[in-house]
Amino acid sequence: AGTLFRLEVETTPPEFSLEQEVYTVNQGGTEVLLTVERTGGSAPASVTLGLANGMASLVPPFAAAVADTDYLPLTLQQSTLDFAEGEMAKQVTVTLLPKTGKNLPNKRFTATLSDPTNGAVLGPVPQATVNILADDTTKPTVKLVTPAAKVNAAVPYLLTGVAGDARGIAKVEVVLNGGPVIEAALGASVKPAAVPFSLPLALPVSGGTLIEGVNTVVVTAYDLRGNTAGVTRKFTFIRRMGRLIVNRFDHGVYFGNDPEPPQNLGVVTFKAANASALAPYWATPGSYYSDYVPGSKGVVTAKPNKGFVFARWFGSPGDSVTDLGPILEFTTREGGGMLQAEFIRNPFLPPTAGMSNIFNGVITPVNATPVENDSHGRLTGTLVPATGAFSGQIQVAGVTQKFAAFFTGLGQCYFVAGKTRPRQITVGGWTLTLYLDVDEQAIQVALTKPGGLRCEGLARRALYDGKISLPPQNLRNLGAKGFFTFATSADGPMEMSRDEMPNGFGIGTLTLDLKGNVILAGTLADGTPVTCSSALVAGNTLPVFCPLQTPGAKKGVNGGCFGGEVVLAPTEFDGDLQGEDLFWFRPAVTQLTGVTPAALATQLYTSGWPGGLSGRIFGALYDPKLTLQAMLDLLEADAEPVLRVQEGRLTDMVDVTSFSIQGNKIVKDNPADKTFDIKTTLAKGAFNGVFTPNWPSPSSKLPAFRGILIQGGSMVSGGYGFSISNAAGDLDPESSAVFFNRLND
CATH class of the missing domain: 2.60.40.650 (Immunoglobulin-like)
Known part of the structure; x- marks a missing residue:
């Protein structure tokens, strides 16, 4: 049997189309010839051609051509175009009604094909515009x-x-x-x-x-x-040949009462030689771009809107980038770069109304870093809450150095050093780095040296501004202020003997104002004066750091220090002021002979304690209206006072009891007794005097003592002080402890 094949041929229907989309006739023309073409078929078919008034427009300037005014409509015979078999084109003459005169407008009307028959369809130009152009000889x-x-x-x-x-x-x-x-x-x-x-x-x-x-x-x-x-x-x-694309990124951290994260927190600017202005970048909504010539210096700057701050950059704008925080300087590169600036709601405002913008904290060594004067210090400074700018001061290794810096919204610190903005600076041989913990409202301080040496501190925000918030009333006793007296004791490591360190008490006063600022002034047990200022931070804690002058050296040469944290908190037994783990460093010096103040300073504890002594501080609010008799608990008839001096160069404890106290008066049993003398300055809570020692070779001059009166706390009330021995020819004097209180206490 034979094989049957089926051949399918796909055919395209015939199309009717106008020859062109636009026909143009100059003013005065009487007719326009329209050509309709057929493609894709030859069987008999027809299509209808219609005319319609045109549309007016401003640009280009055209008025609508109107039937019977500007042109004659087609008759039914003219509009029905019958294509005989094999006929592929027909021409239709449209009669125009020309106008004469000047300043006539351009006019136009349309010709449209419709209703094709016998399977035909409309082609690519089913409609054309006929333009009647006005006379015009003027050049554009x-x-x-x-x-x-x-x-x-x-x-x-x-x-x-x-x-x-x-x-x-x-x-x-x-x-x-x-x-x-x-x-x-x-x-x-x-x-x-x-x-x-x-x-x-x-x-x-x-x-x-x-x-x-x-x-x-x-x-x-x-x-x-x-x-x-x-x-x-x-x-x-x-x-x-380069393009920089920049964008803003609004940080997702926002306050819970906001319905959604804030937007439009800031803007970014870009400058470079031969660079175009930033313009919206079509490919990424919210982004902007600039084109530039590679190899030139470029600068981008993040500028936060009010209430917000710059946080950080993402991406790379070019080569050799210098990071200045919200400003980046770089060399533009071929091919371009992409950069994104992140902004955040201002985190620098105090979390509680009335808190200060002052930060304060002590720095101490960590890990295996040697415990010495050079590894202890303090950082203080003031934060500008609107911008994050910070003006600070650091004391370490005998150096006091001021600096300017600023924090980003995420806490990174940039120091201001001329035209540069380094992330670290050098202070006293240490490298200083800061970080603001916005959640804890504290500045983390880090000092580092090669070999893994490291010191750390936490500078916390001061609590009081003196207006909205004040220190508690139980820390104030003089109206707007609180006046405290205090004493300090010291102890050394086990390998140190008692004659290598002071046995006396350091003494001093502390004055607190309504802003929580504190002035501490006093004298340590070796006679070294101390003074410093500070401010109360969380827990009414007082960071204390006092640089100490090197014995025998010129003023400003500080080879030692004293400090730690002191808590102001009234207690029944321990007074109103306490502190443990205080540090005290005194450098070793070369002993000088003679009796000048500088020489005498080197003869006292010449070896010093460069490895440090640990200390304790205790004290209480002081009321100068109390009598001395009441302060020392001597109101009972049989109560007797005693001035006791012990340790140091003394061979045995010395008790002076041949006196009584009546109100504020100290009355000797024998007014002619020259073996001792006791005086007070009750307005400051101070006492001083002389006594007769029992060490060998006493000097012709009785040794002096100094002390402070502490009123509060049953375990600490009384008088405390120190006395420096003055034996004849002794080049190694020592500090003795002085007590002034009730006998048998």
């Missing part, structure tokens, strides 16, 4: 906006300008460097005398395109009647 205008005489730009570079004609612009042609004619794109306008045009110019791949160097461009504008005007410009083109 043309102005070239860009390029200027010198251009720094990326490619493609956009040529732009404006052309105009009262009767309408037809086209604008561009010839670059003698190359082919290219038609520019016409833009939208509401004025026929100002029609924008543009054309992208690319780098050379063939003749007549943009080149780096000198270029010549010729621009010609044509109006609808063919009148022309041209402009020629030479320009030098420098190619921008």
Whole structure:
């Protein structure tokens, strides 16, 4: 049996189409010839041609042509076009009704095909516009906006300008460097005398395109009647071969009462030689871009809006970046860069109304870092809550150094050093780094040296501003202030003997004001004066750090220090002021002979304690209105006072009891007794005097003592002080402890 084959042929239906989309007739013309073409078939078929009034427009300027006024409608016979078999085109003559005169407008109407028969369809041009152009012999205008005489730009570079004609612009042609004619794109306008045009110019791949160097461009504008005007410009083109894209990122940390994370927290600016202004970047909403010439210096700056601060950067803008915090300086590179700035709601405001903007904290060694004067210090400073700017001071290793810095919204610190913004600075041989913990409202302090040496501290925010918040009433006894007296004791490591360290008590006063600021002034048990200022932080804690002058050295040479943390908290037994684990460093010196103050300072504890003594501080609010008799608990009839001096160079304890206290008066049993003397300055809580020692070779001058009176706390009330031995010819004097209180206490 034979094989059957089926052949299927896909056919395309015939199409009716007007020959062209636009037919043009000049003013005064009497007819226009329209051509209708058939393609894709030859069988008999028909199509209908209709005319309709046109649409008026401002640009180009056209009025609507109206039937029976500007043209005659087609008759039924004219509008029905019957194509015989094999007939492929028909022409239809449309009669125009010409007008004469000046200043007539352009007019237009439309011709439209419809209702094809016998399987035919409408083709690609089912409708055409018939333009009737008014008389016009005036040349159009043309102005070239860009390029200027010198251009720094990326490619493609956009040529732009404006052309105009009262009767309408037809086209604008561009010839670059003698190359082919290219038609520019016409833009939208509401004025026929100002029609924008543009054309992208690319780098050379063939003749007549943009080149780096000198270029010549010729621009010609044509109006609808063919009148022309041209402009020629030479320009030098420098190619921008890089693009920087920048964006804002709004940090997701926000307060719970906000309905959504805040937006538009800041802006980013960019400057570079031969760079374009930042413009919206179409590919990424919210982003901006700038094109530049590689190899130039670029600067980006993050500028937060009110209530917000800069947090950090993401990405890389170019090469050789210098990080200045919210400012980045860099070298622009070929190919460009991408950068994102992050902003955050201002975290620098005090978390509680009335807290101060002052920060204060003590620095101590950690890990295996040697415990010595050089590894102890203090950081203080004031934060500007609106910006995060910080003006501070650090004391360490005998150096006091002021600095300026600022914190980002995430707590990173940048120091201000001339035109640079380093993340670290050098102080006393240490490298200082700061970080603001915005949650804890504290500044983390780190000092480092090679070899893993490290010291740390926490500078906390002061509690009181003196207006909205005040120190508690139980820490104030003089109206607006609190006045405390205190004593300190010291102890050394097990390998130190008691004659290598002071046995006496350091003494002093502490004054607290309404802002929580404190002035501490006193004298340590070796006679070294101490003074420093501080402020109360969390828990009414007082960070204390006092640089100490090196014995025998000039003023300002500080080889020792005293400090730690003191807590102001009234207690029944321990008074109103307590502190444990205080530190006290005194350097070893070369002993000098003689009796000058400098020489005497070197003879006392010449070896010092460079490895440090640990200490304790205790004290209480002091009321100068109390009598001395009441302070020392001597109101009972049989109560007797005693001045006791012990340890140091003394061979045994010395008790002075041959006196009594009546109110504020100290009355000797024998007024002529010259073996001792006791005086008081009750307004300051101080006492001083002389006594007769029992050490060998006493001096002709009785040794002096100094002390302080402490009123509060049953375990600490009384008088405490120190006395420096003055045995004849003794080049190694020592400090003795002094007590002034009730006998048998």
